[in-house]
Amino acid sequence: MSEDDQRPPERARRLPRAVRERQILDAAVQVFSRHGYHAASMDEISDVAGVSKPMIYTYLGSKEDLFGACIRREATRLLEAIQAGVKPDLPPDMQLWHGLRSFYRFVAEYRESWTVLHRQALTVGGAFAAEITDMRARAIQLVAALVVSAGTRKGVGEQAEFSGEGLSAALVGAAESLADWALDHPDISDGVLASWLMNLVWLGFNDLIEGQVWKPSE
Amino acid sequence: MSEDDQRPPERARRLPRAVRERQILDAAVQVFSRHGYHAASMDEISDVAGVSKPMIYTYLGSKEDLFGACIRREATRLLEAIQAGVKPDLPPDMQLWHGLRSFYRFVAEYRESWTVLHRQALTVGGAFAAEITDMRARAIQLVAALVVSAGTRKGVGEQAEFSGEGLSAALVGAAESLADWALDHPDISDGVLASWLMNLVWLGFNDLIEGQVWKPSE
DNA sequence: CTCTCAAGTTACTCACCCGTAGGCTACCCG
DNA sequence: CGGGTAGCCTACGGGTGAGTAACTTGAGAG
Numbered sequence: 401m402s403e404d405d406q407r408p409p410e411r412a413r414r415l416p417r418a419v420r421e422r423q424i425l426d427a428a429v430q431v432f433s434r435h436g437y438h439a440a441s442m443d444e445i446s447d448v449a450g451v452s453k454p455m456i457y458t459y460l461g462s463k464e465d466l467f468g469a470c471i472r473r474e475a476t477r478l479l480e481a482i483q484a485g486v487k488p489d490l491p492p493d494m495q496l497w498h499g500l501r502s503f504y505r506f507v508a509e510y511r512e513s514w515t516v517l518h519r520q521a522l523t524v525g526g527a528f529a530a531e532i533t534d535m536r537a538r539a540i541q542l543v544a545a546l547v548v549s550a551g552t553r554k555g556v557g558e559q560a561e562f563s564g565e566g567l568s569a570a571l572v573g574a575a576e577s578l579a580d581w582a583l584d585h586p587d588i589s590d591g592v593l594a595s596w597l598m599n600l601v602w603l604g605f606n607d608l609i610e611g612q613v614w615k616p617s618e
Numbered sequence: 619m620s621e622d623d624q625r626p627p628e629r630a631r632r633l634p635r636a637v638r639e640r641q642i643l644d645a646a647v648q649v650f651s652r653h654g655y656h657a658a659s660m661d662e663i664s665d666v667a668g669v670s671k672p673m674i675y676t677y678l679g680s681k682e683d684l685f686g687a688c689i690r691r692e693a694t695r696l697l698e699a700i701q702a703g704v705k706p707d708l709p710p711d712m713q714l715w716h717g718l719r720s721f722y723r724f725v726a727e728y729r730e731s732w733t734v735l736h737r738q739a740l741t742v743g744g745a746f747a748a749e750i751t752d753m754r755a756r757a758i759q760l761v762a763a764l765v766v767s768a769g770t771r772k773g774v775g776e777q778a779e780f781s782g783e784g785l786s787a788a789l790v791g792a793a794e795s796l797a798d799w800a801l802d803h804p805d806i807s808d809g810v811l812a813s814w815l816m817n818l819v820w821l822g823f824n825d826l827i828e829g830q831v832w833k834p835s836e
Numbered sequence: 837c838t839c840t841c842a843a844g845t846t847a848c849t850c851a852c853c854c855g856t857a858g859g860c861t862a863c864c865c866g
Numbered sequence: 867c868g869g870g871t872a873g874c875c876t877a878c879g880g881g882t883g884a885g886t887a888a889c890t891t892g893a894g895a896g
Binding site: 414441442443453454457462463 | 852853854855856857861863
């Protein structure tokens with residue numbers, strides 16, 4: 401084949417460091433999201449990245465360092481995507497709605513990022529788990545701020561039936577779970593997903609701060 | 619030490635197979651819940667179980683078999699715990715409430731079981747992930763049945779703002795997430811946790827089937 | 837008392853995979 | 867043109883952990 405003389409240098413060529421680093425991180429996110437931290441091998445990552453293994457070590461450091469770099473990049477992306485969608489001067493419910501829409505848009509577009517952050521990051525243990533847990537805690541407190549803001553606006557404080565933090569944890573969990581569900585139902589738009597959640601949660605929450613309470617009827 | 623002559627046979631002794639199998643499974647759940655599937659080593663499990671490694675292989679098979687046995691035992695326990703608490707002839711909301719209470723009671727009592735099922739099982743991939751996903755799907759459909767039952771009772775079918783399956787996925791996620799949160803707040807009783815969720819979700823859901831709808835206000 | 841079989845162990849093999857040593861080649865600058 | 871440096875690779879060391887072979891010991895049956 402005379403083409404073979406022309407084509408073989410197709411792979412690799414010399415590229416600047418920054419580009420390689422991005423390729424490696426992309427490959428790493430992909431492989432980590434598929435297999436999880438421990439089952440992912442550096443060989444596979446280097447293979448997917450189209451680069452030899454020592455490149456990874458010289459550019460990004462050890463496996464743990466690499467995973468950390470993935471986590472941080474994807475976490476930053478997610479947070480920026482959400483913050484870009486939120487409008488701080490709207491009322492709490494509209495803020496929440498816009499945040500949710502941005503969130504679902506992100507998950508749909510970067511599902512591997514979401515998988516790594518949501519499922520795999522916790523299984524490593526140690527520093528990363530703490531980092532992720534921390535980020536999630538910040539998200540919860542952000543939501544809690546909205547909830548409490550809406551609550552005090554109506555003159556309701558902490559009560560037996562009402563724990564801002566607990567409810568926010570539940571709400572964030574509901575959002576995450578619905579995100580997972582949506583991965584299997586790509587035809588549902590982010591607006592619809594956000595609306596479902598608003599209807600489920602915000603209406604119930606509104607009742608609560610209006611003084612209406614559900615009690616076991618027995 | 620003359621006691622050493624009496625005490626050394628304290629570890630191990632000869633025990634019937636069934637007892638050893640339980641010890642091994644207990645140890646495996648403990649270790650898997652701490653480290654996850656891949657990071658857990660058979661040596662550590664055998665050590666915790668107070669048994670040598672070949673015992674595990676003769677009784678429970680390979681590492682994957684062992685993990686499967688753990689998953690199945692804990693999943694069965696969880697389902698039985700929930701079913702034991704539920705009263706089928708009550709109205710939907712009360713059924714849900716009792717189910718939730720049993721669930722939170724189980725999580726508090728067997729937190730390692732919950733960790734293995736919720737966090738670790740999905741990271742193995744392949745058959746187990748499918749099994750767990752399946753079980754979770756059954757839970758969601760069970761909840762969906764309750765939700766739809768309550769909905770049709772009031773004469774509401776599927777609408778744009780209303781997908782029984784989606785809402786149930788969100789609800790189950792909220793319950794799971796609140797369970798994780800509750801692990802860090804052991805002073806909150808299962809009744810309170812269940813009540814929070816009922817207030818958040820059921821009230822909102824009630825509004826929904828009454829025709830009240832949240833809409834973006836812009 | 838001894839024969840047999842289940843309970844249990846030590847000590848090994850083998851594969852996999854993280855991390856690195858050392859060398860090669862293209863591009864740039866004087 | 868010739869060095870220097872940044873991009874890039876092949877090939878290996880070494881450690882860890884799954885799974886096994888082959889041995890030992892106790893307890894009950896005849």
